[in-house]
Amino acid sequence: MHKSLKTTLALSLALSLFPAASAAQVKGADGVSVNVTNPKRVVALNGTTVELIYRLGKQGTIVGTDVTGTYPANKIPSVGHWAQLPAEGIISLKPDLVIGTADNFATPKNTTLVQQLRAAGVKVLVLPATDMGGLDGVKTRLNLLSQVYGVPSAASGLSKSFDTTLAAVKANRPKVAPKVIFLYAHSPSDATIYGTEGGANELIELAGGKNIAPFKDTKALTAEALVAMNPDAIIMLNRGLDSVGGMEGVLKMPGVAQTNAGKNKRIYTVDNSIRWIGPRLPEFALQLAREWKKDFGR
Amino acid sequence: MTTSLTSTPVPATVSRQRVRARWVLVLLPLVLLAAVVFAVGTGAVHIAPAQVVAILLAPLGVPPLAAYEEQQAAVLHAIRLPRVVLGLLVGAGLAVAGTAMQGLFRNPLADPGLLGISSGASLAAAMSVVLGIHLFGSYTLPVMAFLGSVVATVIIYALAQDRGRMNVATMLLAGIAVNALCGAGTGLMTYLATDEQLRSITFWQLGSLGAATWPTVLSAAPLLLVGVLGLPLLARALNALTLGESSAAHLGIPVTAVKWAVVGLVALSVGAGVAVAGAIGFVGLVVPHLMRLLTGPNHATLLPASALAGATLLVLADLLARTIVMPSELPIGIVTALLGAPFFLYLLRQGRKGERL
Numbered sequence: 140m141h142k143s144l145k146t147t148l149a150l151s152l153a154l155s156l157f158p159a160a161s162a163a164q165v166k167g168a169d170g171v172s173v174n175v176t177n178p179k180r181v182v183a184l185n186g187t188t189v190e191l192i193y194r195l196g197k198q199g200t201i202v203g204t205d206v207t208g209t210y211p212a213n214k215i216p217s218v219g220h221w222a223q224l225p226a227e228g229i230i231s232l233k234p235d236l237v238i239g240t241a242d243n244f245a246t247p248k249n250t251t252l253v254q255q256l257r258a259a260g261v262k263v264l265v266l267p268a269t270d271m272g273g274l275d276g277v278k279t280r281l282n283l284l285s286q287v288y289g290v291p292s293a294a295s296g297l298s299k300s301f302d303t304t305l306a307a308v309k310a311n312r313p314k315v316a317p318k319v320i321f322l323y324a325h326s327p328s329d330a331t332i333y334g335t336e337g338g339a340n341e342l343i344e345l346a347g348g349k350n351i352a353p354f355k356d357t358k359a360l361t362a363e364a365l366v367a368m369n370p371d372a373i374i375m376l377n378r379g380l381d382s383v384g385g386m387e388g389v390l391k392m393p394g395v396a397q398t399n400a401g402k403n404k405r406i407y408t409v410d411n412s413i414r415w416i417g418p419r420l421p422e423f424a425l426q427l428a429r430e431w432k433k434d435f436g437r
Numbered sequence: 438m439t440t441s442l443t444s445t446p447v448p449a450t451v452s453r454q455r456v457r458a459r460w461v462l463v464l465l466p467l468v469l470l471a472a473v474v475f476a477v478g479t480g481a482v483h484i485a486p487a488q489v490v491a492i493l494l495a496p497l498g499v500p501p502l503a504a505y506e507e508q509q510a511a512v513l514h515a516i517r518l519p520r521v522v523l524g525l526l527v528g529a530g531l532a533v534a535g536t537a538m539q540g541l542f543r544n545p546l547a548d549p550g551l552l553g554i555s556s557g558a559s560l561a562a563a564m565s566v567v568l569g570i571h572l573f574g575s576y577t578l579p580v581m582a583f584l585g586s587v588v589a590t591v592i593i594y595a596l597a598q599d600r601g602r603m604n605v606a607t608m609l610l611a612g613i614a615v616n617a618l619c620g621a622g623t624g625l626m627t628y629l630a631t632d633e634q635l636r637s638i639t640f641w642q643l644g645s646l647g648a649a650t651w652p653t654v655l656s657a658a659p660l661l662l663v664g665v666l667g668l669p670l671l672a673r674a675l676n677a678l679t680l681g682e683s684s685a686a687h688l689g690i691p692v693t694a695v696k697w698a699v700v701g702l703v704a705l706s707v708g709a710g711v712a713v714a715g716a717i718g719f720v721g722l723v724v725p726h727l728m729r730l731l732t733g734p735n736h737a738t739l740l741p742a743s744a745l746a747g748a749t750l751l752v753l754a755d756l757l758a759r760t761i762v763m764p765s766e767l768p769i770g771i772v773t774a775l776l777g778a779p780f781f782l783y784l785l786r787q788g789r790k791g792e793r794l
Contacts, residue, residue: 219765
């Protein structure tokens with residue numbers, strides 16, 4: 140996975156060195172090449188794809204998205220939940236290009252979606268998955284999109300700014316990595332822990348923490364397991380913190396008060412979209428690294 | 438509801454009911470045809486009625502009556518037509534299976550879910566999602582769901598064996614037990630599932646015809662048709678069974694063979710339907726009731742009428758599901774339950790009123 144990402148990255152970087160012609164042939168993560176000439180109506184599935192298109196200044200082309208495409212503006216018409224997307228609904232927006240991500244199309248229903256869209260003559264570009272590959276993955280997707288829109292310089296500019304922020308992150312990390320768990324809560328009695336894969340993990344590692352979840356996927360939180368792991372810091376989504384009733388609510392959740400994080404009130408919140416690794420990852424990491432450096436010193 | 442099954446109506450009502458049944462069997466195909474035409478012509482992508490006709494007649498070499506874009510033709514052929522055809526077949530399969538189950542169990546509450554078909558399919562589908570089983574490529578989920586429904590049915594069959602004969606009462610109880618067991622297994626799978634997998638399972642359980650492509654339709658159609666066309670052949674036997682098993686046996690009905698045939702055909706058609714469209718509730722329960730009110734308890738008319746009405750209902754429910762919240766769409770299970778449950782409650786009230794009188 141990682142290797143193929145790197146080759147894709149190298150390939151797309153090489154391609155982006157050439158000045159963009161009016162028509163570009165862009166090869167998606169599913170191996171299918173898409174011929175596009177300056178798309179005017181794009182359905183961008185997945186919030187990070189929408190964000191990246193905004194970053195390239197081409198937001199005017201987006202005519203539809205899924206429920207995750209709410210940042211930075213939440214006024215784009217939604218075609219529904221990303222795990223179950225309607226073929227005809229997407230086509231009715233008259234897109235000249237549908238851009239999704241591999242994880243977007245991985246659910247059983249959506250594998251036929253790609254076939255259906257292509258059978259109806261709609262071009263579909265499949266970007267690499269958003270929950271893997273960290274910031275390199277973001278750059279790969281950015282480069283593919285810059286080929287689609289013929290704006291390679293915008294992409295390389297953004298990639299450079301990522302690297303600048305990333306250097307700042309590295310300078311601001313705490314010296315000793317705090318033990319961290321990422322708590323994904325829906326309500327005080329319903330919370331899971333994000334494992335050592337995906338956006339949450341990328342964020343923890345970038346910011347200089349150590350994800351101590353002993354598994355890859357998500358698992359339901361048990362009070363005793365939490366106490367046994369004894370994290371120094373707990374990260375939550377903004378909406379997760381709201382759903383348990385703010386800081387007071389978190390400390391009342393079973394097990395939390397008995398951990399170092401609970402005793403010292405080391406609860407941190409991040410943007411709701413973090414599990415999909417997007418262009419704001421370096422900013423989130425920088426903010427978190429600074430907070431951790433302050434709280435954990437040295 | 439039950440009264441119509443067990444009471445012996447006076448001759449005048451019988452003949453009136455026969456006339457009404459004949460009318461129903463003439464009208465239902467027309468209603469279905471209208472529903473199909475309406476459903477094919479309506480959707481997120483606008484295709485005018487004249488364009489629909491033009492696109493459908495184009496392969497026959499008929500010069501187009503109305504101009505249409507190539508994409509409209511592609512949407513009609515690749516997305517909307519297979520979807521409507523699948524809805525038609527699945528609806529007919531679920532309804533005819535429900536009718537046959539109610540006849541077999543002599544119980545108006547019996548529906549294919551009792552045999553463990555839906556819960557077995559749910560468990561197998563959840564397992565294939567969570568455990569990452571990819572045995573049959575992109576068809577893994579439907580194939581697993583079908584296998585799950587057949588396995589659950591076979592287990593209930595085996596449990597209902599009583600000295601070589603199938604005991605319907607035991608089967609009912611075994612069905613409840615196996616349903617509970619499958620429910621627990623599915624619960625375990627949802628517990629183990631990651632967030633993404635959970636969404637897949639949830640949406641599968643709500644049902645959808647959105648994944649319909651011609652290959653999926655063709656894979657399910659033979660099994661669904663076996664049920665839809667096969668079960669009406671057992672109408673006479675099911676009628677005799679309403680008198681009780683021993684009376685039916687005295688009338689020369691091979692009772693055990695009939696029971697096996699009904700259960701087998703129900704498992705095939707419902708299993709295939711659940712596999713391609715997910716668990717769609719209430720069609721198998723509500724349609725037989727409605728048709729029994731209209732045509733009376735004679736299975737010779739009840740079974741084909743249910744098939745036609747079920748097909749119509751699902752085609753229209755899917756039309757609603759994919760148009761109410763355009764360009765997004767609702768899972769069809771939500772639509773059938775929202776329509777079916779209040780209607781079912783209404784029937785329940787009506788039935789109780791009848792009892793009081």
